Amino acid sequence: MLNTEMAVGTTPISTQILVVGGGPSGSYAAAALAREGFQVTLLEATKFPRYHIGESLLPSVRPLLKFIDAEESVINYGFTIKPGAAVKLNQYKREGYTDFVTPDLNNPSWNVVRSEFDDLLLRHALKCGTTVIEDTKVTDLQFDGEDSSARPVSATWKNTSTGMQGHISFDYLVDASGRNGIMSTKYLKNRRFNKALNNIACWGYWEGTDFYSPGTSRENAPWFEALDDESGWAWFIPLHNGSTSVGVVMDKDISIRKKKATVATGGSGTNLQTHYMEELTRAPGVLKLIGIGTLRNDGQLDAVKSASDFSYSASTYAGDHFRLAGDAGDPFFSSGVHLAFTGALSAAITIAASIRGFCSEADAQRWHSAKIGTSYTRHSTSVIPLQTVADKEMPIMSDVDEDNFDRAFELIRPVIQGTADVGKKLTEDELQKTMDFCSHIVGSTDPEMVAAVKARQAFFICLNELSHVILNFDRLDPVLTSPSGPVMVESDLDRLFGDDDDEAKAVLGKISIGKHLHKLHNNPTYNFGVKEHFGFKAVLERGKLGLVNV
Incomplete structure (x- = not known):
């Protein structure tokens, strides 16, 4: 349970940064900003712990939790360890398995009781210096102008237990109010639901x-x-x-x-x-x-x-001194929590950058919208093809923003297309082939098959020691399955094995996809500190959080 201070705190009349919503996104953004020394107030409409669905987490949450020093608390809590996930998309074929702990045994995720997980994060935000007020719902926002570009400057709140009301002014706003989405639904009116995930x-x-x-x-x-x-x-x-x-x-x-x-x-x-x-x-x-x-x-x-209606996005995620962040994902891979953390960190980075003068507020807004749109699209390319099992003719990416799609797919294109340059735009046919390949790799191996293929390496090593260096379909160079080995695409596998060794192709293909997905999803510096948007990259260093012009 939360401590007494959190439960009965007094709502201040002003704050530097107001966070609306105490779910994973709001708690994460508040913690990240408070750790930077900013004055942060979080208003949560309910009393924690409270029920929520979305219980199986991706391993990508681990480095994100580590960044705000919350990973150890989650590890020690006792949630169920999630070593991977079994996925059976065809009743006539063996299930596939997505392995989270190969090649990194310290990379499992968790299945969590969300009421307890979310409560843990909210308490962590408090520990980081956030003023947290529960049972306090933001009902209205006030702006410094009347047009659509006006800046939000204050909020009206109501205590859901006592009925007491009041106002709080702020310099920056993080709207992490989830499905209610006060900025998106009441003022911007820019929420859109994914047609392929209705x-x-x-x-x-x-x-x-x-x-x-x-x-x-x-x-x-x-x-x-x-x-x-x-x-x-x-x-x-x-x-x-x-x-x-x-x-x-x-x-x-x-x-x-x-x-x-x-x-x-x-x-x-x-x-x-x-x-x-x-x-x-x-x-x-x-x-x-x-x-x-x-x-x-x-x-x-x-x-x-x-x-x-749990799969939605927005046409923009930022405006003058405000950021949107929260659950815009889908529960198949519980991408909602991953996207919530991603949006929260992006909101914290861009607000910090704006406050510190690392960039203009306009540049910070553009960076945040681009980052969130790209993250949403990248997950959509994985989730939608698996979700739309009922309609094989569905145009799976028809409602995804083109720019976001190009930026998202840029990261995975070299893996699934080899060295071929497919141009700026990818057709639906090319995307479907990509998903078919990834699904085939994920769904075609089991532990026994992997063990059998790796056993060939021992024989290969023995031959090496005897100076008989032979590579054929019965003997594999151990570097091929090594964590530091090359990422192999379909054309590489065909060149090595042709049509004569489907077992080796399946195992090595899955290992290669796993290496790339670990890089793609499990390292926040890969997504934030390396990938640039509009000439800026993130600075992920405590005390210097923000953006740098590259």
Whole structure:
């Protein structure tokens, strides 16, 4: 629980930086800015801990947490270790596995109870020097002008417990108010929902379930599975409190039709729970993992929860002295928390840069919008093809901003296209081939296959020692599977193995994709301190947080 000071703090009448929302994005931005010595006030509408979905985290959150000195607290808390994720997109093929701990054994992520994880982050923001006020909702913003470019200068708040109201003025605003998105929905009116992810989710919590791959390095990893009628997918996420989160996601229109059919046939129990249980039968892998487990509060109204419209973005993420940050992702890979942290760090960097005069406020705004748009698009290129299992003809990236797409795909293009220069724009056909290749690599190996291929290396080493240096399909140079070895693309694998060794191609291809994804997602300096936008790069040094002109 939060301490008394946090729960009953007095809202100041002014602050240098106001953060609206105490979720992962708001808490992260507040912590990052407060550590720089800025005066930060965070207003949170509810009382923490509070319930939230989005429980399985990407390993990319680790270096981001480390940057604000919060990683150790999360490690020590006792959340369920997530060594990777099993993904079954085709009922007629073996599941794929995304390995988080190869080549780095210290790289697992976590499955978390979000109420506890979010509470931990909010307390960390307080520890960093943020003034945190709970039960205090921002209801309105006031601006220094009347046109759309006006600068927000103060906020009206209301205490949801006492009814007390007041105002707070500020120099900078971070709107991390999540789905409510006061700037986006009430003033900018620029929120847009991803047409390819117009989904609805329903889920419940189970006890006494089995778990994935016992006795292996993959033990207790979460499981994601496409429904056998290709209408959506299901998740199975074990949590540290002894429960397992099990959910189903599908297109909203399909879900509505199925629920109506359930009512027409006289389904028993609550309509939502009946629909939920019926859809789980379309995920045999999930049912096998549930085993003899039981649904919490079975038959009660709160046994199954539901949510929709959880995948959205904005046309811009910054304006005069304000930044937008928060959950704009999708729960398939829990990219929402990753994007929340990314947006929060970008907001902190650009506000610090503006305050310190490292760049103009206009440059800081442009940098933030570009960074958030690129991050959202990069995740979309991974998530959307996996999500749209129900419609193979869907134009998967039709609603993504072209500039953001070009910037996002620039990082992954060399890996999946080799040395070929495909030009500035990528067609949908080229993108689909890219996703097919990545899905094939991720989905075509298992531990036994990897072990068998690596075993060939021992034979190769023996031959080397005997001065018989031979490389063929039975003997592999150990450098090929080494963490420091080359990243190999499809053309490299074809050149080495042709059509004669699919096993080696699958294993080496997966290792190469893993190396690149570790670089892409697991090092914030790669995304912030190296990648430039509009001639500026981030400075990720405590006390000097900001932007530098390159």
